[in-house]
Every structure is written in C-alpha cells, then in structure tokens.
Amino acid sequence: MKIILFIIQKEFKQIFRNKAMLPLLFVMPFMQLLILSNAASFEIKNIKIGFVNHDNSQTSYKLISKFQSVSIFSLSENFSTIKDAEASMEQGKVDVIVEIPNHLEKKLLNDNQTSLSVIINAIDGAAAGIENVYVTQVIKDFNQSIKSELVMTSFDSENKPYFNVIAIPSFWYNNTLNYKTYMVPGILVLLVTMLTLFLSGMNIVREKEIGTLEQINVTPIKKHQFIVGKLFPFWVIGLLVLTIGLLIAKIVFSIPILGNVFIIYGFAALYLMVILGIGLFISNFTETQQQSMFISWFFMVVFILMSGLFTPIESMPVWAQRITYINPIRYFVEFTRMVMLKGSDFYEVRIHFMIILAYAILVNFLAIWSYKKVN
Template sequence: MLSYLIEKEFKQLFRNSFLPRLILLFPCMLLIVFPWAATLEVQDVRLAIIDQDHSQTSRRLIQQIEASRYFRFQHMAVSYEEALQAIEKDQIDIILQIPIDFEKEQILGKPAEVQIAANAINGMKGNLGSSYLAQIINRQSDTTSIRYLYNPHLDYKHYMVPALMTMMLFLICGFLPALNIVSEKENGTIEQINVTPVNKVVFTLSKLIPYWLIGFFVLSIAMLLAWLIYGLVPASSLSTIYIGAGIFIFLVSGVGITISNYSSTLQQAMFVTWFFVIIMLLMSGLFTPVGSMPEWAQSIAAFNPLKYFVEFIRMVYLKGSSLAEVGKPLGCLLGFGILFNIWAVWSYRKQQ
C-alpha cells in the first residue's frame, strides 16, 4: 500500500510542470546569487588620507593601504576640513589623518597614533572599513601574527554557503509538503484517501518519503554547485553530512505536515509557513551569530531546530568535525524530529 501511495505522490508531482523546475532552479539560483548579495564583506571603501608627516614610514603605510582590496584611494587631502567636506558631499567614506612626528614616535618606541574618522550613516561600512584600516596600521607597527583557522582567507561566502543549504532544505522539504496536502484538500482529492483503510502512519509516510528523497537530491546538487562555483568541499566525510541532513529533512517535513493538518486553505498554509520560515531563519544564526543576540533571544533560539543544523553543517563543512563531535546538535535535531512527526501523525484527521 505504501509503495502505491509514494508512486502516486511522484506522479502528482511530475504532472505539475512548474514544481520539478522549481526544485531544480531554486538551489541553483540560491547558491549562485545569494552568497554575493548577502555578504557582510565591505570592499571599495572610499578613502581620503591626510599625511602631515611626509616621512618614509607614512608613505609605506599609504602604499600598504592602496594595495588592499578593501579600499579605493580617492585623494590626498590637505586638511581635515577639506576631507570632512568630501564626506558631507558623499565623495568619501573614511578619513585617515597621519600626524606630524608619526615616524619619530615609532623610532622612539612610543605608540604612534593616527586618527580615523568614518561616515557612520552606513554603520556596517563605517565600522568594518575602520576595522580593516586599523588592522593594516597595526600590522606595520606590531609583530603580532594572526592565523585564522578553518576559513583562513575570511571568505564570507564560505561561511554563508553551508548555511544556505539549511535554508534550501527547510523551504523545499518543509514548505512544499504543507502546500501539497492543503492543495489536495482544496481540490477534494484527499477525500479519496480518507475513504480508504489507509491508516494515519502510512498516509503521513507516503507524504514524507518523496520529499525526503527530493531533499537528498537537492542537497547533492547544492554541494556540487558549491564545489564548482566556490571551490568549497566538505572538510569532513560526505556520509556525516548525509546523516545529519537526513535527520534534518525528517524534522522539517514533519513540521510541514503538521502545519498542513491545521490549515484549511492554501492561503492559510502559505501565511503560517512563511511566518515560521522568517522567524526561524532570522534566529538560526544563518546571518548573524546566535551568541551576539540578547539573552532572551538566545533562549528562544534554543528551541529553534534550524539553529542546530546551521551549527552542524558549518562544523562539518568548514571545521571537519566527525559524527561524534556533532553529537549534541544531531541529538537535538533528532529529538525535534521525533516530536514533530508524532505530532503530524496525531493531528491528522481522516475526516478532513
């Protein structure tokens, strides 16, 4: 009985000319466009420099700044007032003022201070631009060596791409099952199942298994694109990723079925699902670290399943963590998955 119901689901899926194309195009567009659009890197910061020292040390510092890919040198200002006017006209973003005796202070072993003034209307650009500039200045006068582990070039795309796989699986394996069942309610085709002796467990599995298979297929496409476009390959084994993804797909498909059981119309299912999508994505650590959120938000995020899969896939993809090292997030995902799938079976009513 279950095999016939699964066959029916796939036939119904491929009978729709739009959904198979969406399943193929969605991961492609998400991984090609989103990492470039949702980057927190700041480049081409427009910079004006006021060199009051005119020494060999200050010229060497200016050359190092000009060689950086983060800055676009605009002009050498004569005075701070001139540079400030350029900021007011939106011609530059940051002012660097190198004071008199800059080289002398360094030779004497004293801290050589410079002034950085940033346009903070765009707070992120001003903050990160100032931080990049301070790092270049500190490297010239300091012998400290910094080594970045797991993402040595601080490429934000390497940080985003694995997490985008979480978003992709959540939307495809959670959103589509909910819409599929509710559309059957509206069309009346689900009544044909309701008059059969198919029990709730078999019915729920017949709705989940096709999307489990689709989820693995889409994940494979995403990992292939991550390798072809960004040169990003998992630092750990593929089996670890597929095991974690299987648990996550099991979880989110159960969430989708649960939502569909409480939705009477397609519009209602879309609004409810989209509400949970927005909240869960924003509080998952996908865009900003959960540790940077207020304590009350971190407490809420502890009940967000997406948080644990984002943590899992970044640990496996970038750090190369083994299955034993990601036991905690996988255990949380499995617990949520069992809870939501039991809820999905319990909440299904054949008279719907």
C-alpha cells in the first residue's frame, strides 16, 4: 500500500509541476462547457422567409402577417416573380419561399381549399426538416383561423352551433423546451471522457519516451501497484472535473439535478475506471504520445457520434443502433439525463450500472494483461 501511495504522490507532483498541464485540466474543459452548451443548439432561429404574392387579397396579407408574427421568421422581402425569389435563394439571402397563388381568397370561399407552393433551401437537410415543420404549423394555424371565420359567418347566418377543439400540450422533464437542459449533461459527459482518456493514455506513453518506464520495470514494484498508482490521480481529477461541471450546470445554466447526486458519483466512479482502462490499453500498444493521441481521438469521434449526444439513437440505422450497445459513452449520457432531468433512482438505472461494471472489469483485465513488465 505504501508503494502505491508513493507512486500516487509522485504522479500528483508531476502533474502540478507541469505548468502547461494545469490550464488543460481546470480551464479548458469549463471554457468548452460554457461555449459548446451555448453553441450546440437544435433550435432554428431567424429563418429568412420571402413571399411571392400573386393574389394581393386581404386573406393573402393575413397569411403574410401570420408569418411575421412568429419570432423565428425574419421577413426578407416580397418578390414580384418566383424567378427573383429563386435568385435570392441562390445567393443565400432567403431560406424559405412561400408562393401564394392567384385567387387564393376566392378558392377558399368557393371550394374551401387551395394550395401553396413552399420552397425550402435543403442544403442542411436537418435544418430544412425543422423549417418545414415550422412553416406547416403556421399555415395550419392560419388555415384553422380562416376556417373558423368562414364557418362562424356561415353558421351565424343559419343559427347553427360551432365547436372548436383546442389541444393543450404538457411538456415533462423540460417544460421550457430549453435545448441547454438537454445538451449540458451530455457535453459534461463528453468533456470528462475526453480529458481522462487523453491524459491517462499519454501519461504512460510519456514514461516510455523519456525512458523512465524501463527503470520502473526493473524495480520491485508490482504490476498492479504501478497501474493503480498511475491511474488513480486521473480518476480523482475526473471526479473533480465532474463536480465543477455539475456546479456550472446548476449555477450558470440552471440545469435541474432531480436525482440523487451520490448515484451520479457512484456511476461516474465506475465509468472513469472504464475510460482509464481504455487509455491504459491504448498506451500499451503505442510508443509515442502522438500515436496515443491519434488512436484515442479515432475512438472518441466514433463514440461521440454514436452516443446519442447529438443524434438520437432511435434515428440511426438498425446496424448502427446495435453497435451503440458497446459504446460506454452512450450509457453515461443516458444515465446522466435520466438522473438529472427525470430524477431516476438506482432501480431505474440499475441496468446501466451493471453494464458499466462489466465493461470496467473486462477493459481493465485486458489493459493489465497487455501491460508488459520485466519482473
């Protein structure tokens, strides 16, 4: 035990002696949390919309006014021809074009229906899909209001009743629909993972580069003593980064922490063992810090994209959904959102605990087994 404590003491001294390491540990992750949480948004705002109004009736102007009253739309201009509108879209000045046909009002009165042409810039397919939903909703609301006016006028004249059903939605777990409530817990998981993986992987490789690893290998230090002493400081740093990140999430972004915080720390402790084991495993097969960084970054990109942090797992192809079952980040992201936002207890996240525990045992067994020591 004394040997492990001496190695841990030596590692902490080495970490804090490196002046370039301190900003990497305690400044950059929280700057990234503040920046990414504000920048990584699913919201689409300031949609530049243009109109080609062939009707010029009171109804058509009511429709345009309906779009103007919605804050996410910013009116670009009214075009006289569809060619002018399309040219403006090609120049990037317009995102959506709504073409209002001739005799819009007359068709509504006579036939009770008509059609509009909506052109959407779909270079960004995800954004175009959201814009289409917004446009459709505005037109639907307008259609309902116009229909109500027409039907009420008709029914009033015949003394018939008119009924209108209104749906009142209730949003659970994020009643303000703030995307930061959804993103901040996931980004915090991402930062804790990246920091501990890169540092643990490069730390042991650094010993190889400067030649001290060979000296340690010929000492009476046991393999398990060396590994525990090497990785324990980064385990502590990971929990410290998580703590500060949770404080920032609560104080700066007002993210609720509805569940038991000790459950979060218990899961994080297991999860960090998984990540540190992966870092050790990578370092066993690399000779330079640059190699370790490239390999770690390769796995991180795959893990991040298939974690459900930015893209819902349910929207992925079936084969990709199956691959996510071996992605440890997926389980930490799901767990963090369940505990923080839904207030889930241990029973509800027990499957996540068991999977990460099994993952930690397997990864660390492979890492220790692959570590080569002389004695």
